[in-house]
Amino acid sequence: MSKDEIFCDCEVIHADVLEEVKTRMPIEEDIYDLSDFFKVLGDSTRLKIISALDAHEMCVCDIAVLLNMTKSAISHQLRYLKQADLVKFRKEGKVVFYSLKDDHVKDIFEIGMEHIKEK
Incomplete structure (x- = not known):
C-alpha cells in the first residue's frame, strides 16, 4: 500500500x-x-450554453453563432435545459430569447467554475 x-x-x-x-x-x-439534475449539467455543450446565458439573455441564432453550432443542435440542447427547469424563454415577435431560470442556476454555475479554478 502506498503512503497516499x-x-x-x-x-x-x-x-x-x-x-x-x-x-x-x-x-x-x-x-x-438531484442525480438527474447533475446529469443534465454533465454535458459540455449545455454548460457552454449556460455560460453564455450567465452573461446575457440570447436567442438561438446568437448562441449558435457563438458556439459555432447549428440552430437545430442548440435548440435540442435548450430543450434539455428547459425540461430540467434550468432555462426560461420569452418571445419578442418571432424571436425567442433564452435566459437562466433563476439565481440558483447562476449560482450553481458560477460556484462550480470558482471551485474548478481553485486548482
Whole structure:
C-alpha cells in the first residue's frame, strides 16, 4: 500500500454520528432527482450554453453563432435545459430569447467554475 492511500482501520461504529446523519439525509426520490439534475449539467455543450446565458439573455441564432453550432443542435440542447427547469424563454415577435431560470442556476454555475479554478 502506498503512503497516499487512506483507510479506516477501526471497528467501532459511531452510533451517535450515524443517527444524526440519518436524520439529515435526503429522501431517495430527492437524491435521484438531484442525480438527474447533475446529469443534465454533465454535458459540455449545455454548460457552454449556460455560460453564455450567465452573461446575457440570447436567442438561438446568437448562441449558435457563438458556439459555432447549428440552430437545430442548440435548440435540442435548450430543450434539455428547459425540461430540467434550468432555462426560461420569452418571445419578442418571432424571436425567442433564452435566459437562466433563476439565481440558483447562476449560482450553481458560477460556484462550480470558482471551485474548478481553485486548482
